[in-house]
Amino acid sequence: MIPSIDPKPPGKRLIKRMSTRTKWMILAPCGLLLFSFGLTVLSEAAHQRRIGEPTQVWVVLGLYSLVLINGGLIMFGEALRFRILLDVRREARRSMRQLLRKVNTKSSNKSKSSKKAKSPTKTD
Numbered sequence: 001m002i003p004s005i006d007p008k009p010p011g012k013r014l015i016k017r018m019s020t021r022t023k024w025m026i027l028a029p030c031g032l033l034l035f036s037f038g039l040t041v042l043s044e045a046a047h048q049r050r051i052g053e054p055t056q057v058w059v060v061l062g063l064y065s066l067v068l069i070n071g072g073l074i075m076f077g078e079a080l081r082f083r084i085l086l087d088v089r090r091e092a093r094r095s096m097r098q099l100l101r102k103v104n105t106k107s108s109n110k111s112k113s114s115k116k117a118k119s120p121t122k123t124d
Contacts, residue, residue: 020082020085020086020089021082021086023078023079023082024079024082024083024086027075027076027078027079027082028076028079028080028083030075031072031073031074031075031076031077031078031079032072032076033072034068034069034071034072034075035068035069035072035073035076036072037068037072038065038066038067038068038069038070038071038072039065039069040065041061041064041065041068042061042062042065042066042069044061044065045058045059045061045062045064045065046058046062048061
């Protein structure tokens with residue numbers, strides 16, 4: 001018997017189970033580190049060009065630095081997306097709690113007013 005193989009890679013399930021806060025806390029520093037490392041490699045490529053290394057050396061370093069810089073920016077952008085999602089969810093929960101408090105206080109005020117005894121002088 002051939003065991004069934006899940007078509008999704010195992011990392012995809014792991015990422016799907018992570019909380020939004022965990023994703024944000026992992027992606028933000030990793031994106032910043034990758035971006036910073038890309039800038040460092042870019043400065044090294046500029047230095048290689050300045051000292052007269054062959055064109056192939058500094059062009060490859062420059063392309064590698066662009067890949068790192070863009071990858072870092074993409075990762076940091078994703079981290080910002082997760083952070084905004086956290087903030088939006090927090091505000092939505094807060095507004096829902098405030099709305100529920102208002103509804104509960106209004107309903108409790110109505111129930112208190114309906115429990116009052118009617119005036120004996122009023123006729124229906």
